[in-house]
Amino acid sequence: MKLKSQLLPVISLVALAIFFWPFWTGSQILSIGLGGILATLATIALLTITFLLFEGQLLGPKQLALLGTMAALGAALRVGTGGVAGLELVFAAVILGGAAFGVRFGFLLGAATILVSSVFLGGIGPWTPFQIFATAWVGAGAGFISGRLTRFKIPVLVFYSIVSSYLFGLLMNLWFWPSAVGLSSSLSYVEGASLGSNLASFLTFSLVSSTLTWDTVRAVSVALVLAVFGRAALRALARAKI
Numbered sequence: 001m002k003l004k005s006q007l008l009p010v011i012s013l014v015a016l017a018i019f020f021w022p023f024w025t026g027s028q029i030l031s032i033g034l035g036g037i038l039a040t041l042a043t044i045a046l047l048t049i050t051f052l053l054f055e056g057q058l059l060g061p062k063q064l065a066l067l068g069t070m071a072a073l074g075a076a077l078r079v080g081t082g083g084v085a086g087l088e089l090v091f092a093a094v095i096l097g098g099a100a101f102g103v104r105f106g107f108l109l110g111a112a113t114i115l116v117s118s119v120f121l122g123g124i125g126p127w128t129p130f131q132i133f134a135t136a137w138v139g140a141g142a143g144f145i146s147g148r149l150t151r152f153k154i155p156v157l158v159f160y161s162i163v164s165s166y167l168f169g170l171l172m173n174l175w176f177w178p179s180a181v182g183l184s185s186s187l188s189y190v191e192g193a194s195l196g197s198n199l200a201s202f203l204t205f206s207l208v209s210s211t212l213t214w215d216t217v218r219a220v221s222v223a224l225v226l227a228v229f230g231r232a233a234l235r236a237l238a239r240a241k242i
Helices: 002-019 031-055 061-081 090-101 103-121 128-146 153-180 195-211 214-241
Strands: none
Touching (some): 031 103, 061 090, 061 103, 061 214, 090 103, 090 128, 090 153, 090 214, 128 153, 153 214
């Protein structure tokens, strides 16, 4: 049982290392190749959690049904709002699900939501595994934080939604940054350059390409949804959990 509980953190650490490949590989590895590796890791993670689900050690039948329902809701929100100037309310559903049902539920909810919505959007590509893991971590983080709070849960989750929105943007920028700006720009990834130099280029690229625009809209919109509807939503989910 102890080994099973460690599988998800180990897989997540390996996936996180792949996100940061430009800073440690020292070579121009093709993003599409990394996408294939991460897709394999995502499959392993989902299979592992699915095994635990059916073994009855993670979720009961009722929570499994809730997972399917919330994943469908999240997918609908992503299809309906994704791509509208950073308005991505899917993160509100993922954060609430993780906060209500815990780390592993939040992880699986984030992963399943992206997978289902990508099928409907017809947008499955080398970026999809990265989106799966990044969104899964948003849900897992909400579960981790919520499980340690007895008071001020909504204000903390609102703050978490803002921080995680920006971190999600940074993580997603990592997978394509080396090939996004070519080799001649001041924001380019430079093979063999120092960690500080490439990190500065990446952070500047992220600032001008998504942080000030797309990521900020995501952070503000999700935070507002949680501030207005979060308390009622958590109460409803708590009743469904019983």
